[in-house]
Amino acid sequence: MTAPGSESSGAGSIHHLHANQFDDLVPRALANVELRGALAKATNTIRNRRAIALEGIDDLQELRSRAKAIKTEALAHLDEHLETFERHATANGIKVHWAADAETARSIVLDIARMNKVELAVKAKSMVSEEIGLNDALIDAGVVPVETDLGEWIVQLAEEPPSHILAPAIHKRRREIRDLLARVLDRPMPDDAAGLTEVARNELRERFAQADLGISGANFLVAETGSFLLIENEGNIRLTTSLPRIHVAVAGIEKIVARLEDLGPLVRIITRSATGQPISCYQTLVTGPKTSLEDDGPEEIHLILLDNGRSKLLEDDLTAETLRCIRCSACLNVCPVYRQIGGHAYGSVYPGPIGAIFTPLIAGMHAASQLPGASSLCGACREVCPVDIDIPGVLLHLRHRAAEGDRSTGDRPMSDPRTMEKNRAMRRGFRLWRWAMGSSRRFQMFGAIGRLLATVVSRVPSLARHAGPLAGWTDGRAVPRSPGRSFRSGAVARRLRLEEQNPRR
Amino acid sequence: MRIALFVTCLMDQFRPDAAEATVSVLEHCGCEVVFDPRQTCCGQPAFNAGLHQEAIPVCRGAVRLLDEQITRGGCDAIVTPSGSCAAMFRHAIGLLDGEDAAAAKRVSEATYELSEFLVRRLQRIDVGASWPGRVAWHDACHGLRELGIKREPRQLLEAVDGLELVESATCERCCGFGGTFSVNLPGVSVGMADDKIDELETLGVDAIVSGDASCLMQLEGRLEARGSRIRGVHLAEILAARESVTGNGS
Numbered sequence: 141m142t143a144p145g146s147e148s149s150g151a152g153s154i155h156h157l158h159a160n161q162f163d164d165l166v167p168r169a170l171a172n173v174e175l176r177g178a179l180a181k182a183t184n185t186i187r188n189r190r191a192i193a194l195e196g197i198d199d200l201q202e203l204r205s206r207a208k209a210i211k212t213e214a215l216a217h218l219d220e221h222l223e224t225f226e227r228h229a230t231a232n233g234i235k236v237h238w239a240a241d242a243e244t245a246r247s248i249v250l251d252i253a254r255m256n257k258v259e260l261a262v263k264a265k266s267m268v269s270e271e272i273g274l275n276d277a278l279i280d281a282g283v284v285p286v287e288t289d290l291g292e293w294i295v296q297l298a299e300e301p302p303s304h305i306l307a308p309a310i311h312k313r314r315r316e317i318r319d320l321l322a323r324v325l326d327r328p329m330p331d332d333a334a335g336l337t338e339v340a341r342n343e344l345r346e347r348f349a350q351a352d353l354g355i356s357g358a359n360f361l362v363a364e365t366g367s368f369l370l371i372e373n374e375g376n377i378r379l380t381t382s383l384p385r386i387h388v389a390v391a392g393i394e395k396i397v398a399r400l401e402d403l404g405p406l407v408r409i410i411t412r413s414a415t416g417q418p419i420s421c422y423q424t425l426v427t428g429p430k431t432s433l434e435d436d437g438p439e440e441i442h443l444i445l446l447d448n449g450r451s452k453l454l455e456d457d458l459t460a461e462t463l464r465c466i467r468c469s470a471c472l473n474v475c476p477v478y479r480q481i482g483g484h485a486y487g488s489v490y491p492g493p494i495g496a497i498f499t500p501l502i503a504g505m506h507a508a509s510q511l512p513g514a515s516s517l518c519g520a521c522r523e524v525c526p527v528d529i530d531i532p533g534v535l536l537h538l539r540h541r542a543a544e545g546d547r548s549t550g551d552r553p554m555s556d557p558r559t560m561e562k563n564r565a566m567r568r569g570f571r572l573w574r575w576a577m578g579s580s581r582r583f584q585m586f587g588a589i590g591r592l593l594a595t596v597v598s599r600v601p602s603l604a605r606h607a608g609p610l611a612g613w614t615d616g617r618a619v620p621r622s623p624g625r626s627f628r629s630g631a632v633a634r635r636l637r638l639e640e641q642n643p644r645r
Numbered sequence: 646m647r648i649a650l651f652v653t654c655l656m657d658q659f660r661p662d663a664a665e666a667t668v669s670v671l672e673h674c675g676c677e678v679v680f681d682p683r684q685t686c687c688g689q690p691a692f693n694a695g696l697h698q699e700a701i702p703v704c705r706g707a708v709r710l711l712d713e714q715i716t717r718g719g720c721d722a723i724v725t726p727s728g729s730c731a732a733m734f735r736h737a738i739g740l741l742d743g744e745d746a747a748a749a750k751r752v753s754e755a756t757y758e759l760s761e762f763l764v765r766r767l768q769r770i771d772v773g774a775s776w777p778g779r780v781a782w783h784d785a786c787h788g789l790r791e792l793g794i795k796r797e798p799r800q801l802l803e804a805v806d807g808l809e810l811v812e813s814a815t816c817e818r819c820c821g822f823g824g825t826f827s828v829n830l831p832g833v834s835v836g837m838a839d840d841k842i843d844e845l846e847t848l849g850v851d852a853i854v855s856g857d858a859s860c861l862m863q864l865e866g867r868l869e870a871r872g873s874r875i876r877g878v879h880l881a882e883i884l885a886a887r888e889s890v891t892g893n894g895s
Binding site: 166167170176180476477479480481512513514515516517518519520522523536538539540541542543544562566567570571573574577578579580583587590591594609610611612613615616617618619620622623625626627628630632633636637 | 650652654656657658659660661662664665668678679680681682683684685686688690691692693694695696697698699702703706736786787789790791817818819821822823824825826827828829830831832833834835836837838840862863865866867869870
């Protein structure tokens with residue numbers, strides 16, 4: 141990227157990233173019966189809603205190709221579009237900032253807060269804000285950030301990171317939320333969802349009125365008009381971007397689209413993919429601060445364009461696909477792995493299938509080398525992706541990089557000794573496998589050993605602990621019953637060996 | 646039609662009955678089946694683990710052997726009783742270089758998963774099978790999402806005398822196998838199997854049928870550990886069956 145003020149950046153960083161603890165986080169998540177129940181219920185509901193919403197579209201495949209083409213085209217000319225955006229946004233009275241990394245983005249926000257003596261900031265839900273750790277930075281600088289999205293407010297009160305891109309508190313059941321609010325607000329709480337929402341509404345309404353600063357993300361940036369779009373249901377984003385005197389939006393550079401008309405197909409597909417709605421309750425298109433003729437709206441608007449490792453992804457066509465992501469989270473809701481372990485287990489603010497590729501791509505393989513393994517490669521994510529990102533393809537690419545290192549960038553794939561040892565053991569196993577598969581005789585011999593092992597372990601299950609990969613297998617599963625022979629040793633196979641007896645030509 | 650059988654390493658060593666059933670179905674449909682015993686594995690386990698150095702020689706071996714069968718051995722098509730291995734030959738095009746990549750392209754174009762071959766290529770739906778019982782079909786991920794196989798196995802099963810096919814709501818959900826995934830993250834893998842099995846138990850089926858021996862190994866392993874009465878059966882085993890159907894089955 142050659143845009144002004146942004147240097148060609150290397151790896152980015154993700155706040156509070158602990159993806160290398162994946163192996164410890166997974167068993168903890170699996171042991172949490174409440175969590176798994178909440179996830180199964182919530183993801184079922186959203187995925188069904190999505191399926192129903194998409195049934196109503198006649199030209200679904202056409203819409204998907206259109207959405208994909210819009211994003212692909214925008215990324216192919218990213219630098220031009222960003223400069224066009226800056227020119228038009230500036231003309232509209234929006235102050236555009238370039239942030240090569242998370243730290244730059246944080247300091248831009250803090251400078252604005254400091255200059256305007258901000259004490260309280262209301263925040264619309266924003267994944268980029270989580271990515272750069274804006275809340276912690278604000279608190280350290282003496283500014284109180286208040287999340288105003290209901291789910292995000294709940295996880296903020298619980299002092300937890302969000303566990304889903306769209307539904308931050310998806311891992312919490314209503315009971316838990318009620319108890320949390322009762323504790324934090326120190327008064328009895330109603331049991332029903334409507335009653336709890338009413339409490340949140342009243343608590344948050346006051347904050348909007350008091351705050352000097354509103355902080356949001358952005359769903360799409362429009363180059364030709366210099367405006368940006370925010371999509372939501374609760375109305376808190378509309379309030380965040382219109383009530384406080386100053387509005388700061390932080391957006392990844394990949395959010396750009398060329399034309400205003402591009403928003404049509406993208407909005408049609410994002411709301412359906414995300415929540416199964418034909419349209420969300422609010423779409424706020426911000427095109428500048430309030431004019432002398434207007435009573436409402438912020439006096440100042442700042443838009444921070446964040447790179448943080450993104451432009452590096454453009455160097456390769458496959459990893460560049462990741463930047464097409466519009467954060468609908470449909471892939472999370474259909475992922476059978478996410479369904480079992482939830483978002484926190486990924487140790488990244490970006491969980492699920494998209495997080496398993498986006499996290500290591502942004503923060504480097506050394507920081508999240510296990511995440512690409514958090515998939516059975518079932519392909520359900522690719523199937524639902526509205527912009528056709530080949531997530532399994534990128535997972536395979538990253539597994540290859542994790543296993544063999546990325547010599548081109550010098551990215552050392554593994555950092556912790558345990559992961560390194562695990563990978564070494566896997567490689568040793570596969571070297572043996574390669575040798576075994578290298579000849580029919582060795583294959584037959586190893587097959588016989590495998591069947592013998594299966595027989596022995598099925599009789600003496602405690603032996604499985606010492607049987608390499610079988611140890612993982614017998615954790616909850618019976619070993620395959622041994623048939624006592626192979627296909628190739630049988631009469632049928634021998635009859636079919638025409639090649640040996642009767643070669644043609 | 647002369648068919649090169651790619652039996653798959655797992656079925657060869659752990660499910661020979663299903664392999665023989667595959668041969669029997671193909672022969673029943675008038676095919677001449679050839680088995681080259683030099684074949685071992687398609688290379689997918691190492692490829693999916695990201696270990697290309699290990700995957701390449703194994704994959705290349707399978708590709709060269711099958712390419713020889715279709716270019717010089719007079720075979721018209723390659724049939725494999727696994728959607729997963731069939732899909733691997735597509736990946737082989739990108740994995741291998743030069744002439745091997747060209748061979749992988751030829752092999753992948755000539756390769757059919759069993760149900761795909763019977764229904765799309767041979768246009769056979771009724772293969773004369775009879776199998777009494779109530780079953781649900783498990784759409785193996787690679788067959789479903791990489792090869793687009795959905796209707797074919799259902800059409801074949803519906804034509805089986807005495808068989809009752811019930812649709813499961815979780816039929817398209819992954820069983821949790823995923824190669825090394827199943828042993829690297831056993832708890833997640835087992836949880837995924839449970840998700841499906843919980844529903845199968847409510848459907849009252851006798852068997853879960855799939856086109857991939859690996860999915861069946863996973864599901865059977867979990868079914869047995871749970872003490873379930875549901876069995877895992879490969880599609881080929883049903884299509885080759887000629888069991889007597891009592892009662893007033895169709």
